[in-house]
Amino acid sequence: MHLSSNDSRTVVKVGLASCGIAAGAQEVFDYLAEEIRTRNLPVRLERTGCLGMCFKEVLLEVLEEGNKSLLYGEITRDRAERILREHLEDGRPIKDWIIMGEGIHTPLENFFSKQRRIVLRNCGIIDPESIDDYQDAGGYQALERVLRSMSPEEVIEEVKGSGLRGRGGAGFPTGRKWEFARNAPGEPKYVVCNADEGDPGAFMDRSVLESDPHSVLEGLLIAGYAIGALEAYIYVRAEYPLAVKRLKVAIQQAEERGYLGKSILGTHFGCSIRILEGAGAFVCGEETALIASLEGRRGMPRFRPPFPATSGLWGKPTCINNVETLANIPWIIINGGKKFSECGIGKSRGSKVFALAGKINRGGLVEVPMGITLREVIFDIGGGIQNGGRLKAVQMGGPSGGCIPEALADTPIDYESVTGTGAIMGSGGMVVMDESTCMVDVAKFFLSFTQKESCGKCTFCRIGTLRMLEILERITDGKGHLRDLEILEDLAQKVKEASLCGLGQTAPNPVLTTIRYFKDEYEAHIEKRRCPAKKCRALISFEIIPEKCTGCRACALCCPTEAVSGEKKKPHRIDQVKCIKCGMCLDSCKVDAILVK
Amino acid sequence: MAKEMNGEMDKESLRQLLEKHESEPGALIPILQEIQESFGYLPEEALVFVSEEVGIPLGKIYGVVTFYSQLYLSPRGKNIIRVCHGTACHIGGAERISEAVSEELGVGEGATTEDGEFTVERVACLGCCSLAPCVMVNDETHARLSPRKIKRIVKKYRKTRVD
Ligand SMILES: Cc1cc2nc3c(=O)[nH]c(=O)nc-3n(C[C@H](O)[C@H](O)[C@H](O)COP(=O)(O)O)c2cc1C
Numbered sequence: 030m031h032l033s034s035n036d037s038r039t040v041v042k043v044g045l046a047s048c049g050i051a052a053g054a055q056e057v058f059d060y061l062a063e064e065i066r067t068r069n070l071p072v073r074l075e076r077t078g079c080l081g082m083c084f085k086e087v088l089l090e091v092l093e094e095g096n097k098s099l100l101y102g103e104i105t106r107d108r109a110e111r112i113l114r115e116h117l118e119d120g121r122p123i124k125d126w127i128i129m130g131e132g133i134h135t136p137l138e139n140f141f142s143k144q145r146r147i148v149l150r151n152c153g154i155i156d157p158e159s160i161d162d163y164q165d166a167g168g169y170q171a172l173e174r175v176l177r178s179m180s181p182e183e184v185i186e187e188v189k190g191s192g193l194r195g196r197g198g199a200g201f202p203t204g205r206k207w208e209f210a211r212n213a214p215g216e217p218k219y220v221v222c223n224a225d226e227g228d229p230g231a232f233m234d235r236s237v238l239e240s241d242p243h244s245v246l247e248g249l250l251i252a253g254y255a256i257g258a259l260e261a262y263i264y265v266r267a268e269y270p271l272a273v274k275r276l277k278v279a280i281q282q283a284e285e286r287g288y289l290g291k292s293i294l295g296t297h298f299g300c301s302i303r304i305l306e307g308a309g310a311f312v313c314g315e316e317t318a319l320i321a322s323l324e325g326r327r328g329m330p331r332f333r334p335p336f337p338a339t340s341g342l343w344g345k346p347t348c349i350n351n352v353e354t355l356a357n358i359p360w361i362i363i364n365g366g367k368k369f370s371e372c373g374i375g376k377s378r379g380s381k382v383f384a385l386a387g388k389i390n391r392g393g394l395v396e397v398p399m400g401i402t403l404r405e406v407i408f409d410i411g412g413g414i415q416n417g418g419r420l421k422a423v424q425m426g427g428p429s430g431g432c433i434p435e436a437l438a439d440t441p442i443d444y445e446s447v448t449g450t451g452a453i454m455g456s457g458g459m460v461v462m463d464e465s466t467c468m469v470d471v472a473k474f475f476l477s478f479t480q481k482e483s484c485g486k487c488t489f490c491r492i493g494t495l496r497m498l499e500i501l502e503r504i505t506d507g508k509g510h511l512r513d514l515e516i517l518e519d520l521a522q523k524v525k526e527a528s529l530c531g532l533g534q535t536a537p538n539p540v541l542t543t544i545r546y547f548k549d550e551y552e553a554h555i556e557k558r559r560c561p562a563k564k565c566r567a568l569i570s571f572e573i574i575p576e577k578c579t580g581c582r583a584c585a586l587c588c589p590t591e592a593v594s595g596e597k598k599k600p601h602r603i604d605q606v607k608c609i610k611c612g613m614c615l616d617s618c619k620v621d622a623i624l625v626k
Numbered sequence: 627m628a629k630e631m632n633g634e635m636d637k638e639s640l641r642q643l644l645e646k647h648e649s650e651p652g653a654l655i656p657i658l659q660e661i662q663e664s665f666g667y668l669p670e671e672a673l674v675f676v677s678e679e680v681g682i683p684l685g686k687i688y689g690v691v692t693f694y695s696q697l698y699l700s701p702r703g704k705n706i707i708r709v710c711h712g713t714a715c716h717i718g719g720a721e722r723i724s725e726a727v728s729e730e731l732g733v734g735e736g737a738t739t740e741d742g743e744f745t746v747e748r749v750a751c752l753g754c755c756s757l758a759p760c761v762m763v764n765d766e767t768h769a770r771l772s773p774r775k776i777k778r779i780v781k782k783y784r785k786t787r788v789d
């Protein structure tokens with residue numbers, strides 16, 4: 030939506046996806062809108078989505094005459110005021126705040142150079158609530174081409190030729206899935222977009238839905254045409270209100286332009302799209318559970334086969350694809366499957382979006398060619414570890430995945446190589462850990478997640494994960510035995526083998542990979558009753574170094590249990606009985622006088 | 627947000643809600659979500675009514691309600707505080723954020739303050755992981771938090787109410 034009708038030359042864009050908004054972008058946007066109006070500036074203010082540089086939010090881009098772009102980072106309302114005055118009114122850009130721009134050298138130049146943006150092609154560039162913007166960027170041309178000049182079989186061939194595999198985690202070849210659904214007997218057929226993105230630490234789908242919702246709709250409609258579906262569903266996670274809002278806007282706009290409805294673009298193909306919001310159950314991301322939830326039931330997975338492609342929603346052939354998978358489709362149709370497959374290695378073609386988070390300098394969203402190494406992603410694109418720390422491990426695949434140690438950082442990112450490490454490619458969460466992260470705690474964290482989210486149908490998943498969790502709790506409490514590691518591995522194997530769906534089958538992966546690569550850390554907890562990363566509260570204690578303490582009372586004032594005592598200007602001490610080891614004193618101390626043991 | 631269920635009037639709006647979904651098979655969850663939207667939770671009378679009108683056994687409806695963590699059988703606070711305990715937030719110190727919230731409000735996770743102002747929840751990932759740790763208050767996400775910062779934010783929500 031172009032907020033100002035006078036077609037001025039300078040365009041200002043503010044990134045308004047939820048990451049930007051959380052950092053204060055809405056306030057900056059509203060302020061600029063008001064000021065541009067009252068000062069009557071020849072500036073057009075636009076909304077855009079997520080550019081992926083979450084670490085520099087709030088982002089503000091100034092596009093001058095001839096499309097020269099200057100990108101400002103870490104903008105606040107006050108900074109926006111100065112940009113308005115000096116750059117927009119007086120024509121003097123503020124060099125210190127520019128993080129990227131033509132002819133300007135900044136450390137961030139290489140953030141994009143190693144990326145290959147196919148899914149994210151429009152993210153952070155177009156206004157997600159403007160179908161005009163999407164069309165100006167070539168949007169809906171793929172749908173037009175498909176409906177006017179391709180048979181469903183030709184569409185499927187093109188997608189097969191691209192080598193695209195499902196980006197939701199399992200990596201099943203998309204073209205083949207479509208072919209199964211197309212050839213399966215039974216009418217009507219359904220297509221479903223899986224936007225339940227539940228892996229903690231992953232936000233690829235949210236970002237795409239908030240930044241470029243039309244590309245997902247277009248991909249979904251092409252899938253519908255290819256398999257012969259008249260109805261499509263998008264199942265969105267409950268925690269993503271902005272994604273739902275933007276999808277609704279996009280659906281209405283697509284209807285108005287004739288891209289949705291009974292006769293799309295005047296052809297014989299018709300398809301409607303409905304949005305359903307999840308109600309807070311991680312397992313509903315699993316395709317058969319998702320179908321149960323769409324049917325209004327408890328979201329419990331069922332045994333496969335039959336696969337949804339032959340018997341899905343209401344027992345009819347149903348094609349379920351992930352958000353990112355679908356966002357690739359329009360690009361593949363326009364540029365050709367061959368072009369897509371030129372990128373990547375082995376059986377992993379194209380690009381993959383990753384959500385970088387954790388102890389990394391440049392946390393955000395990146396899209397890289399398959400085959401790039403983990404090290405390149407973390408260091409060249411992600412800028413390395415925060416506060417000059419050392420990379421310890423990177424977690425891929427969320428609760429179904431595993432921790433890959435620094436020693437394997439040169440592993441190329443493709444489905445097979447990542448699986449070889451014991452982790453999985455997963456949906457794209459990449460959480461970076463440094464020396465301050467306790468790997469036993471991480472394993473416990475994931476297991477408590479899967480244990481809680483287990484739907485309870487299979488005994489091993491329901492009870493096996495609980496027994497494993499109890500053991501891990503025992504270990505982090507300093508009450509473990511060496512035999513526990515054997516029991517853990519044995520249980521892990523059984524849970525993997527005896528569970529019905531992917532949740533249980535993969536739940537032990539975080540435990541198995543941490544035991545495999547960080548056994549010494551488990552042993553330290555068990556034998557020495559020590560947590561090397563100093564994270565597990567039962568195994569650490571806080572003390573004040575008297576020589577360093579200035580008696581400023583900062584820690585005493587913030588201690589929630591009044592465990593710190595001492596006279597002003599004299600060294601203080603911590604009462605170990607009262608101390609709950611929350612670490613508040615550590616944060617408050619300005620002279621580094623708190624020692625963690 | 628929370629309304630009382632009283633008599634004919636609400637039955638009528640419930641009936642309209644059900645009619646809207648009549649043509650959609652399996653729409654139980656959206657129906658429940660809409661009821662919750664207007665009452666703040668799922669009152670028993672409403673569930674009985676849905677069961678009778680739609681012909682789904684009450685036990686089945688109850689089964690669905692208890693399966694999903696975001697369908698509630700009892701009233702909740704006016705402000706919902708969701709503390710993220712996803713991977714990135716966990717590593718970024720979510721436990722301490724939770725502690726700060728419960729210190730400020732005097733209730734733990736899953737509980738509602740006595741005055742009915744706040745309900746504190748624990749969620750797994752708000753999708754803002756690169757700005758961890760995060761907390762969502764109602765529909766607004768707050769990022770890059772510290773224990774001190776979240777206390778300030780909670781105080782602000784408390785104030786807006788008094789004004
Ligand atoms: C426990 C569990 C959770 C899952 N969550 C998701 C999810 O949030 N999003 C998703 O796209 N796929 C998820 N999947 C994978 C789906 O079952 C399915 O493979 C996928 O949606 C297929 O789409 P694709 O072929 O495009 O990847 C999950 C699987 C399991 C076992």
Ligand code: FES
Pocket residue numbers: 229230231710711712713714715716750751752753754755758759760
């Ligand atoms: S882990 Fe907290 S927002 Fe994702």
